[in-house]
Amino acid sequence: MTDLSQSQTAQGAAASEQPTAAGSLRRKRRIGEVIIQSFLFLCGFLSIFITMGIVYELGKESLLFFGSRQWENSNKPITQRIEVDTTQFAVSTSGFTLDIEDLIRVDEELMLITGLDETLVTVERGFDGSEAVAHNAGAVIEIATEATLREFFTTTQWNPQIGQFGIWALATSTLLTSAIAVVVALPLGLATAVYLSEYASQKARNTLKPILEILAGVPTVVYGYFALTFMTPLLRSIFGKDVVAIYNTASAGIVIGILILPLVSSMSEDALSAVPRSLREAAYGLGATRLETAVKVVVPAAFSGIVAAFIVAVSRAIGETMIVAIAAGAGPAFTFNPFQSAETMTGHIVRISGGDLSYDSLDYNSIFAIGLMLFFMTLALNIFSQRIVRRFREVYE
């Protein structure tokens, strides 16, 4: 403050020095103002930089993940000695089956299979820059597995260490917990919003809304504790201990539903309150009851706002981490049974990174690939909801 008053007096002094100069009224170039404006612009621009940072880092490490090659023992030894220039050799019948185009590794040398005739394999030697050397009979053949986008999206087993890269093992449980959360939160949240906006008195609204907002402010790790120590035992006492596992997606999903309930109710309530009063009065004038006004006039008028609230809530449920990390269980499982333990995408990231994670390992790269998918899922939902809100605004302004 003192700086400013000084600068103001300084300006006053400057003005009094040349009171007659006509140029003194012209706009001055003020270096300070330009610097400040540039600094403020940089602050705003940092947000773009953060987004680019997220996309770049996630993308870079994901590319490493998708390019990574894992070697798996095929339990198929070669049956004769291979000289440096042999391109055809016999293998034992045991172990995995080989295919044309498969990349195999014998000792340190990579070979590409070009022909296959029962146990007789034709290969291209010294593939990918490796050195062609002689191998003794009994050397083990290892088969390469690569994480490809196709495998990532079409298979259902996740265990990168042995070459299983099916994201659906994790994605299904994310979808399952989110679906349960949505089933809990949407009807309750919408009904709460209708009650608050259409039925409750001003006084009741002023007390009830902050109470619901407390629910939204409780840290998610506390919800996780709640899911594990209250919801799970409750479910187990209702459905039986042999039906419900200790760690299960149902318990996590229901508690996520409680977490996003205030989000749904408060955003929907905003949308409902934004509906002009004249619409309600017209409905009452036609003899509609309070329920009919609410359900047939106000809710349809606020529909896009409510849909936007739902989408934001779904995106929040998908990204929710601690509740599922605590209550949904460890270990990927491709299951649609809500009473069984299944690890979600976020839960997997937490478990993998909770241990000692070494850089550039497969696990390290895999969390970036999962994170990238999570980022795009929530980003798509958020952009979609913003589009809907923007359309909604156009209706009443």
Place this chain on the structure above:
Amino acid sequence: MSTATQHTSREQFSSNLERRHRVGRIWFLLFQASMVVGIVALTVLLLNIANSSFGYVAFHYGNPPEEFVGEGVDIEAAPKEDLIAILQDNISPGLFARFESERSFSSRSQANVYDLVLDYVLVPEIDAQWSLLQSLNQRDEIQAQVGAEFPDSIVEFQSWVDYDFIRSPQSSFVEIAGVRTAIFGSLWTIGIAILFAFPIGVGAAIYLEEYAGDSLINRVIRTNINNLAGVPSIIYGILGLAIFVRALEPFTSGSVFGIGDPTTSNGRTILSAGLTLGLLVLPLIIINAQEAIRAVPSSLRQASYGIGATRWQTTWNHVLPVAMPGIMTGTILAISRAIGETAPLVVIGASTFIQVDPDGPFSKFTTLPIQIFQWTARPQNVFRNLAAAASLTLLGLLLSLNASAILMRNRFRRRL
């Protein structure tokens, strides 16, 4: 003929009206019930935590106090010199020397020495614990059960969250474990997050509200901030891991400045955690500050421009002072979100067991939510009580933060 139809339609109407009102009443009850569900959920959540935070415990000492001070004497009230003597007689000289070098015994308080005696000499072991509800309803059963199963044990009503719990550092002994290091870790990370995010966030909000026109780049920035606010927090954790922990390791572990202990922390320091949380709350601070600035009436700006003030003078002297209470409230709300964040800190690698207070931005850290997570994830039931007590502490911290936000808003609100 026409009167007959009128007659029936009126009858239909009134019976219909009754039905409509009935349906209306039923739905009203349903709406009210859904409202109640939310409140019930909150109540059950709080009760559930309180239920595990208090209750009876049965415990016995590995070495009973009578061996050291005689029957009927309260060892907790024994003079400090006696306690030091007990400690010296019963632990290895090396350990005693380590305590002395950590902090000399002459400068330690009696309570502190007692903690060491409790920890290393008496070694209390918990046999069983009961929840608050059980403790209130089944007092006699508990006494009988302890008498039968653990005849040597002492039954005591324990408040898991108390002054000792907040004051003590972490310990592998449940009986004396506390959250002191975790609270310090939380405060340090949050402090760094505020220092980083507040100036940048308010700057960005000023730019967007006072300077930015409707150009393409400004529209992109606006949309982008809204999208960033919706990014799951764990993504920020992954970003923090890649940038602060890995790429900027020399900086975040302090080796650039020649301080810190790079061999142990590997960039997984308070500084990395604070910056990560800073990135996380930045969009929230920007959005809240934007709203506060937008709420300043434009007549104020026009009056300022009218007397010849520049844009920055107007902003600094007139807009910001009026908007500041709103900005502070929004920032405190954003900060209370950051205090409860767990996932990003797990990803960037919070340490789980830390006994010494963090001594700067380059030390390893743990935070309250991390402690709750760790204790909840343990299979032994007794750690659940610690998790509940830590949750209660965290909720208390958040409640006081939010209360201060409301107070600040009421106190500094200027009438315009």
